[in-house]
Amino acid sequence: MQKLVGIYALDIAAYAVMSNHTHIVLYIDTHTVNSWSTIEVIERWQQLFKGSVLSQRYLRGETLDAAELQKLQKVTTLWRERLADISWFMRCLNESIARQANAEDNCTGRFWEGRFKSQALLDERALAACLAYVDLNPIRAGIAKTPEDSDYTSIQQRIHAAISGEQPKNLLPLVGGEHRDMPKGLPFQLDHYLELVDWSGRHLDPRKRGAIAANTPPILQRLGISPKHWLYLNRNFESRFKRLVGTAEKVREVCTQQHKRWVHGLHDCEIYLSSST
Incomplete structure (x- = not known):
């Protein structure tokens, strides 16, 4: 995965490698590919x-x-x-994994159940929700207790680098919120995002149900997502949305551009990615 992004005009924003599937959030760098x-x-x-x-x-x-x-x-x-196409990136990634797995099992034939699924993240709310959903995969699956214990994830990489006051060189950096001449990266502060994932992970623990704590991370206030809806997205992001994810207004805008009359998940965009209530 990391070798491929060194070839493609793509950057990894988040990833989680599980026992039988992977989650990857990718950024397409059209400016770079056009400069080659x-x-x-x-x-x-x-x-x-x-x-x-x-x-x-x-x-x-x-x-x-x-x-x-x-x-x-x-x-x-x-x-x-x-070289800026996610489908070609996934083709190379999945083919490599399939060849290695088939060699280990001394067999041939189809390895993956089907084609990969992809969702377009249209705004900051969708981006933050998807990043956290991916980073919290091991905790949600019950194979890790904390983000720093979540092996083969971007959040573990970010935490280990943050201890040294750095950000991982092979991941798209978190560069903060809206400001002029913002460098390429994710529009969130590193400390706010790490706090958000840690807070979310604690509330995903089935042994810790109950009222939402008062110390809700400030990043949710900036994004305008209610804590209740945020925690629901952490559990159900992949199942609630199919192709386009963002505020209802942004999804409708893209549908108009693509001459689509309707898209699956629009109602959920209105509910869960609306302003905080």
């Missing part, structure tokens, strides 16, 4: 695939005529698009 030169696109693509005779000749410094250059430009444009 033809040579860089070819070099990256050929780390994953063989490429073409023309691309191999081009990298060797051989002279190509006008027709060959035009043909090469056409195929590298396609490769550039694929």
Whole structure:
């Protein structure tokens, strides 16, 4: 997973590797992929695939005529698009895992049950809810008691790095809220997000049911999500939404752009990603 994001124009915002499935939140960096030169696109693509005779000749410094250059430009444009495509990323990731698993089991054939599921996160509320949902997977499954004990997760990485006053280099950083010239990263403060995940994890523990504590993390106030709805999202995010996730207004806006009359989960967007009540 981390090797692939070093090739693709994608960044990992959150992940959780479970025993039989994975969760990944990805950021598509269109600015970076469009800045790559033809040579860089070819070099990256050929780390994953063989490429073409023309691309191999081009990298060797051989002279190509006008027709060959035009043909090469056409195929590298396609490769550039694929290097920013989540479907191609998942294809490479899942194929690699399937080959290794089949080799260990000394068998062949289909490994995954079906195609991966994806959801577009349209705003900060949807992003925060999905990040926490992914980071809390081991706690929700009962295989970890705290975020720092949650092996193979982005939250464990972030906590270990935070102890040294750093952020993981292979994860999209948390760069804070709205301000000018904000660098690429997640629009939340690191300490606020870690506090939010820790608070949420404690309330996911079935042995600790009851009233919501008064020390609700301030990030929920900024996002305008009620604590009650937030905890519901931590348990049910994946099942309540299918394709588009965000405020009802944002989902309707995207539906209009895509000429869709309706999208699954719109009612839940109105309830759980609405302003705090």
